[in-house]
Amino acid sequence: MKNYLTASISESAVRHNIAVLRGLVGEGVKLCPVVKDDCFGHGMDVLYPVLAELTDGFAVAAPLEALELRNKGYHGFILCFLSAYFDDFTIQDELVWQEITQTVMSRSALTSIQEAARRVGKTARVHLKVDTGMGRLGVPASQAAELIRQIREAPGVELTGMYTHFATADGEDHGMTLQQLELFESILPEGTSIMKHAANSAATIGFPAAYFDMVRPGIAVYGCHPSDAVS
């Protein structure tokens, strides 16, 4: 049976959206579009060439999405919002081999990445995700320092970044976002050059204080406003 629900995806519209986002953050901040769930259902096959040309990397949710980008021939920065901790060794090893930056949120994920790095004989790059109030994914802020220490002690694993995700950056009230931002800043280790990032679409559009080194817009890349409160 035919699927009658269709969406028409305009490459030039996405080009335009990227240009707008680039204009907002400026040249000094990396633009890393979130392409999870097949570009939020808009279709990676159509958008990949445009995004690969115009942005500084890709963020995906799952390990297989990251490997798919490598299969397309993408050699640049790829951040996976998860690690391959729940996948089999083949995938765990492949992520390290293909130089996908994985997210660490727990000691157990760190151990699995460390073992994959040893098997593959290659350094695994990781970003630490801190829960500053979203209450979903990430190491609790109070335990971040300990996990940072463990990552730094883990052979074959290199901490190259730290990030958080905002719960309500698309709401009318910036209070919660500001609180999360302050908590995030308070736990950033001093004197390191690791990449820091926090901004989703709403914060990229309305919260420059959260830009740090990179922004991770999802929905805004595809042309939707995150909510009526963001303009």
Ligand SMILES: *Cc1c(COP(=O)(O)O)cnc(C)c1O
């Ligand atoms: C989905 C996601 C984003 C993008 O969020 P938008 O609101 O669509 O811009 C950014 N960061 C993380 C960690 C995400 O999971």
